[in-house]
Amino acid sequence: MRRVFIYGAGEAGVMVLNEIQRHPEEGIEVIGFFDDDRRKIGSYIQGVMVHGGKSELKWYIRSLDVNEVIIAMPSTTKNVIKEIVKICKNEKVKLLIVPSTLEIIEGIVRFDQIKQLDLADLFDREEVRVDSEDIRSYIQDRCILITGAAGSIGGELVRKVMQYSPHMVMALDINENGLFYLVQDTSLNNIIPCVADIKDAHILNDLFSTYQPEIVFHAAAYKHVPLMENHCRVIFLNNVIGTRNILDASLSHGVRKFIGISTDKAVYPVSVMGKTKRICELLVNVYSKMGLESCSVRFGNVLGSNGSVLTVFQDQIRRGGPITITSPFMQRYFMTIHEATSLVLQAGSMGGDGNIYVLDMGEPIKIKDLAESIIILSGLAPGTDIKIDYTGVRAGEKFSEELFHREADVYESGYKGIYIERTSADTEHILRRLDNLIRDVYLLDGDEIKEAMDTLINTRKKVTI
Numbered sequence: 197m198r199r200v201f202i203y204g205a206g207e208a209g210v211m212v213l214n215e216i217q218r219h220p221e222e223g224i225e226v227i228g229f230f231d232d233d234r235r236k237i238g239s240y241i242q243g244v245m246v247h248g249g250k251s252e253l254k255w256y257i258r259s260l261d262v263n264e265v266i267i268a269m270p271s272t273t274k275n276v277i278k279e280i281v282k283i284c285k286n287e288k289v290k291l292l293i294v295p296s297t298l299e300i301i302e303g304i305v306r307f308d309q310i311k312q313l314d315l316a317d318l319f320d321r322e323e324v325r326v327d328s329e330d331i332r333s334y335i336q337d338r339c340i341l342i343t344g345a346a347g348s349i350g351g352e353l354v355r356k357v358m359q360y361s362p363h364m365v366m367a368l369d370i371n372e373n374g375l376f377y378l379v380q381d382t383s384l385n386n387i388i389p390c391v392a393d394i395k396d397a398h399i400l401n402d403l404f405s406t407y408q409p410e411i412v413f414h415a416a417a418y419k420h421v422p423l424m425e426n427h428c429r430v431i432f433l434n435n436v437i438g439t440r441n442i443l444d445a446s447l448s449h450g451v452r453k454f455i456g457i458s459t460d461k462a463v464y465p466v467s468v469m470g471k472t473k474r475i476c477e478l479l480v481n482v483y484s485k486m487g488l489e490s491c492s493v494r495f496g497n498v499l500g501s502n503g504s505v506l507t508v509f510q511d512q513i514r515r516g517g518p519i520t521i522t523s524p525f526m527q528r529y530f531m532t533i534h535e536a537t538s539l540v541l542q543a544g545s546m547g548g549d550g551n552i553y554v555l556d557m558g559e560p561i562k563i564k565d566l567a568e569s570i571i572i573l574s575g576l577a578p579g580t581d582i583k584i585d586y587t588g589v590r591a592g593e594k595f596s597e598e599l600f601h602r603e604a605d606v607y608e609s610g611y612k613g614i615y616i617e618r619t620s621a622d623t624e625h626i627l628r629r630l631d632n633l634i635r636d637v638y639l640l641d642g643d644e645i646k647e648a649m650d651t652l653i654n655t656r657k658k659v660t661i
Contacts, residue, residue, distance in 0.1 A: 198224045204269035205231040205246045212268045267293040288577040326538045330545040335360035341409035344416030346374025348501040352537045394438035404449040414456045421467045422590040428642040435472035447488045454490035456480045460597040467592030471649040478621040484550030492552045493543045496529025518583035527560040552617040
């Protein structure tokens, strides 16, 4: 028998109680309500007593042998949710949450709507909000090219862009299976799947000549840090030369705006992946000086993207563990895929002077804490049901990342929570050294390619690696 507390003795809580009582086959016994409204304490709802607020939750969990808590206060704050999560984690209690207030208004709470807590609710900040009209003003009736469209971020960009009535969307990726499934989404119209390799400049120019894209979102890249650490040549060819090919085609064919996607790993990069992305940031700045309206968007780890730590942990939990973490001190900035793609779209409505748009992502989250939260929200106990193993820091990894260069000029944009890092690359130096590296890339070994990339990155004054 599952012994459950319902946190929230309001309308949503009563709906949850009614739904549970309609499903006795689930073996759920509601032990009581909890509510922070002192006027409700001691009253009964359909025979179920209302107890105290969150300050007493731990005591009642222990004394009444509760093994699940359902949060039924859709309007509660993130801070309250975090406190309840912490209590449930310490007491090894499963935590669930009902849908949003809007979903409750539109209809009754159904049993199958009671779901696990979205980890985004644990962020110490509100999700970024965008100005839809500003986005529509540059998307509507235009031809949009999205590279990496078969990936999680690229695919979400395709779906979001379609909401702003573009003339057409060119979905470009080398992954034909991913594109196949993307175009099977019947809600998406006017999509032109383009199976192409961004390393092939001739094919790219043919596509640009045929469809004449006006806005380019460049999301195609290799991203897995430890995996690519021993594939320096491959990631340089794809991330750097591929990006330069897209920039060349955009400049040659009169693209109105280019938006490149970067990562916090480009700030004082240690990994090969981070180095390639920093070079791409500098290239975007160079091409803005050559006449292409362009900018970069930099953000941290994206929860739920393909191969992200969240999906890895969930797979490990499904297999019964253990969850593997490199170090208990490892921490990262996190955002949802919705936030990431919204930031990219908003950046396109701002200036294209080669600078970098960065989301204020609050405080970094310890990977250990994230893992424990995922375990507890799966109804399991960290260290008991699911073991956590520490495997050691891998090549190319840092204990923490930074969102901005410390010596850079950083200022607020016109949108809350979005900042601008001013970038000024030495155009002649970068292009000359990049041309040399492209010429010699098949002659150099991995260490020599890394050294050449470091030289490119250090063309900016005061940057220390």
